[in-house]
Amino acid sequence: MMQETEILIAGGGIAGLSAAARLAADGHQIVIVDPAPAQNAQNNAPADDAATDLRTTAFLKPGIDTLTYADVWDDMQTSGAQLRVMRIVDAGGVERTARETADFNGAETSDGYFGWNITNIAAKAALLRKIATLDNVRLINDCRVTGYTPPTAAGPGPAIITLSDGQKFATSLVLAADGRNSTLRNLAGIRFNRWSYDQDALVFAVTHHTPHDNISTEIHRSGGPLTLVPMPDHNGKACSSVVWMVPHARATQLAAMDDAALARALTRDTMNLFGPVEIVTQRAVWPMVAQIAHRLTAPRLALVAETAHVVPPIGAQGLNMSLHDIETLAKQIDLAKLENKDIGSDELLHRWERRQLPKTIARVGGIDLLNRAAMAEPEFLRDLRYAGLCAINHIGPLRRLAIKAGIGK
Numbered sequence: 001m002m003q004e005t006e007i008l009i010a011g012g013g014i015a016g017l018s019a020a021a022r023l024a025a026d027g028h029q030i031v032i033v034d035p036a037p038a039q040n041a042q043n044n045a046p047a048d049d050a051a052t053d054l055r056t057t058a059f060l061k062p063g064i065d066t067l068t069y070a071d072v073w074d075d076m077q078t079s080g081a082q083l084r085v086m087r088i089v090d091a092g093g094v095e096r097t098a099r100e101t102a103d104f105n106g107a108e109t110s111d112g113y114f115g116w117n118i119t120n121i122a123a124k125a126a127l128l129r130k131i132a133t134l135d136n137v138r139l140i141n142d143c144r145v146t147g148y149t150p151p152t153a154a155g156p157g158p159a160i161i162t163l164s165d166g167q168k169f170a171t172s173l174v175l176a177a178d179g180r181n182s183t184l185r186n187l188a189g190i191r192f193n194r195w196s197y198d199q200d201a202l203v204f205a206v207t208h209h210t211p212h213d214n215i216s217t218e219i220h221r222s223g224g225p226l227t228l229v230p231m232p233d234h235n236g237k238a239c240s241s242v243v244w245m246v247p248h249a250r251a252t253q254l255a256a257m258d259d260a261a262l263a264r265a266l267t268r269d270t271m272n273l274f275g276p277v278e279i280v281t282q283r284a285v286w287p288m289v290a291q292i293a294h295r296l297t298a299p300r301l302a303l304v305a306e307t308a309h310v311v312p313p314i315g316a317q318g319l320n321m322s323l324h325d326i327e328t329l330a331k332q333i334d335l336a337k338l339e340n341k342d343i344g345s346d347e348l349l350h351r352w353e354r355r356q357l358p359k360t361i362a363r364v365g366g367i368d369l370l371n372r373a374a375m376a377e378p379e380f381l382r383d384l385r386y387a388g389l390c391a392i393n394h395i396g397p398l399r400r401l402a403i404k405a406g407i408g409k
């Protein structure tokens with residue numbers, strides 16, 4: 001039997017759940033579909049993620065505004081740490097002391113801070129708690145989207161979505177938030193480019209002797225950036241999440257070390273800025289890739305989040321870009337609804353795509369360049385990176401531009 005919904009969202013990751021909460025706040029009827037087992041959603045503690053997703057997300061101010069509108073932020077924020085300053089340290093090649101330190105202070109923005117760092121598990125749990133309270137959102141677990149039939153050229157009919165358990169939905173708009181290996185993107189015939197870096201990100205949390213003072217520190221040394229992002233204290237000790245981007249061979253070596261050896265290596269590569277560190281979680285290794293879809297729309301279909309773009313974790317851009325996709329689309333949909341227009345029309349989707357795709361291409365390209373600059377081994381490239389940071393740090397207008405670009409405004 002055919003069921004109906006105004007909007008169908010494929011994918012219940014942080015992006016899909018955020019989209020559901022944000023669009024629900026405008027009163028839309030939403031079905032969201034995800035393969036995760038139902039009991040995890042009811043427990044509000046995704047057990048599968050707990051074992052695998054050790055990442056944290058630095059939510060920047062525009063993304064926080066979206067989550068505040070969705071009435072999720074107050075709950076999410078309780079488990080996070082505020083980010084007051086973004087510090088970039090150039091460590092040259094393999095030097096043991098910093099060559100240049102640039103502080104981008106949240107006090108230089110109108111909000112007084114840059115963002116908040118939250119574990120992905122806590123962020124997802126807060127979103128699931130919110131969604132469980134919403135009458136206009138139906139979460140279907142244990143199921144995936146397997147079919148997409150666009151409307152016929154003859155008229156403005158709905159798109160038909162088929163699920164793996166045989167259910168069928170007629171809908172005005174489909175949001176593909178089903179991740180980097182998206183089924184919907186393939187079903188719609190949308191091509192994408194993916195490229196890999198010879199680089200992995202090691203992810204874990206540490207306690208350290210020196211307080212972080214709510215400063216997020218990104219250390220640039222050959223091989224990739226090493227970032228420590230503030231977290232709430234752990235057992236009374238200052239705590240940070242670590243994203244350590246290194247060439248693949250070094251990642252393999254680091255991942256094989258016991259905790260004590262890994263802690264010593266980290267203390268050395270952080271130039272002892274945090275004093276001795278202690279590893280307090282498991283570690284995960286993320287191969288570094290970037291990806292971009294050639295188009296963001298198909299009839300009654302919009303690609304958002306990692307379905308549209310994947311970037312290396314530099315400057316906390318990935319999920320924040322996704323929240324920007326969701327916010328800009330939600331505004332267009334809301335306007336159409338107020339004017340009694342079709343919320344999934346080609347006209348609306350193409351207008352959104354014309355604005356969103358160039359921004360997405362620019363940001364994926366910019367982060368790619370930053371990562372390649374951060375990875376650079378040759379001395380002249382390291383010096384160029386250092387000169388760039390000095391220029392941004394000491395020339396006022398460049399600083400302000402960097403702050404604006406960094407927080408995605």
Ligand SMILES: Cc1cc2nc3c(=O)[nH]c(=O)nc-3n(C[C@H](O)[C@H](O)[C@H](O)COP(=O)(O)OP(=O)(O)OC[C@H]3O[C@@H](n4cnc5c(N)ncnc54)[C@H](O)[C@@H]3O)c2cc1C
Nearest residue numbers: 011013014015058144145178179305306313316318319320
């Ligand atoms: C080390 C690291 C650190 C990061 N740090 C930051 C940060 O500080 N700030 C930031 O903004 N970003 C950060 N990111 C990026 C951020 O983590 C990701 O953008 C985000 O987690 C991806 O969420 P998503 O919902 O788009 O995708 P996913 O989490 O992959 O969700 C996709 C969902 O779709 C489901 N699915 C798959 N197929 C189907 C189907 N056919 N039908 C229905 N559902 C389906 C999947 O099961 C999954 O639940 C970081 C990334 C890494 C690797």
